[in-house]
Amino acid sequence: MEAITDMMNGNLKLSSRDRAVLMKTPFLTGLSGSSLVRMLSAMSVASLPNRKSIFREGDNADAFYCVLSGYVRLYRLNREGREADIRICAPGDTFAECQLYGGTKYRYHAQTAEAVTLAKFDMQAVRDLAEQEKDVAKAVMMSLSSHLQASMDCIANDRLHTAPQRVANYILNRCPVDGGPAAIRLPFQKSLLAGQLGLAPEALSRAFSTLRKTGVTVRGRVIQVGDVGALREI
């Protein structure tokens, strides 16, 4: 434990906030001390400004990442250059770890959607580590499982629900679960939320205004819900 905090204070120069996020990652909780140390020594930390590319589709996949602060967009382009978001990664999220056992090239672009700090893990080092340490392999499996389930949710959501329904789902997923009134604050720009839900920004805006008659009011990033139960009926 001494070694771990030394490491993080020393060559990795983590802020205490970033360190807390890092240790709460599903990826690192549940690791034994020795695995954790080896994991951290395969890691480096970087800070990036907004709108900065992290990697591009087709690049050699030699690292995967964990978001410590800010948000990251994973997306792909079509021939005409239109982009579609595949996933929005929040603090604590890991991305591109599917490349550990899934091919040598990234299959999509990754770009910061805010000022971001990232933990970068050397792919080959973690691959080796996962072969040796069962708890690392387990962490990988848990991460992959949850991402796979989230992706399947996303496919079903896209195919089953209209824009207002997707927005309602999003709100309900981060609301206290009871039936009364509630309020949440968006953690990022609406245009980013639109992308996450597979919508154009205009469509998100219209979805919000459709939800007004269900008791949803939006001002800036604050969303107020009159009755969570009513929203669930959408």
Added chain:
Amino acid sequence: MEAITDMMNGNLKLSSRDRAVLMKTPFLTGLSGSSLVRMLSAMSVASLPNRKSIFREGDNADAFYCVLSGYVRLYRLNREGREADIRICAPGDTFAECQLYGGTKYRYHAQTAEAVTLAKFDMQAVRDLAEQEKDVAKAVMMSLSSHLQASMDCIANDRLHTAPQRVANYILNRCPVDGGPAAIRLPFQKSLLAGQLGLAPEALSRAFSTLRKTGVTVRGRVIQVGDVGALREI
């Protein structure tokens, strides 16, 4: 090796065709002899008729499956009962293995889309095995990785491409890669393909007729492509 074939001929009563498929599964290739034996002993084989439910959303996830012959649909329902396919599983595909480390309940329905034979793996047994045997853990990671990548492809595909483009993609993905003429045979009904691509059957039909002017002709399950290169320009 003796033990393995004995096992498969004996209590598992596998046809030689099914056995070949089973052994070529990404899930089982690469396993050591002892892991393979233990894996097979956590497995049973079942045959099901068309349109039969394998499990339902919300059921206790106590097994995952490998398709040996036929096709399986994974789908989810919305409130009004409309169904959306999440994945179509072909012979050799594994499904629901994301439940090994991803929650105790199935998150979607699984149903046969033809007469099907399945290998059924006891979830807890494989979970235990994955904790002990590195090659099993690796097989799980590889399977999860490839499914995650396929799911992300699907999301991007849905969000970026129109119906004719999705169909063109589908055709190109199972065509010889050069530029000349080619022909493929659909392995299943068109309505199933429509679901896989996130389309209504009518939309698939119209997409095919749109592609006629690009040199694609469809008769029954046979699709002929005049020029693969031209199709790639869609």
Added chain:
DNA sequence: CGTTTCGTTGATGAGGTTCAAGACCAGTGG
């Protein structure tokens, strides 16, 4: 050979995208 399922085609409408214009807001500098 009838019955049933599957696939195609047409007509219509809902839901989203796109483009263009304007509202709002915070920050900047006169």
Added chain:
DNA sequence: CCACTGGTCTTGAACCTCATCAACGAAACG
């Protein structure tokens, strides 16, 4: 204190794609 600016968000209008419904033709199947 106000005008200007750049970015974000909203609103309107036109268009497009696809789902839906209904009808029909074509296979598949007993």
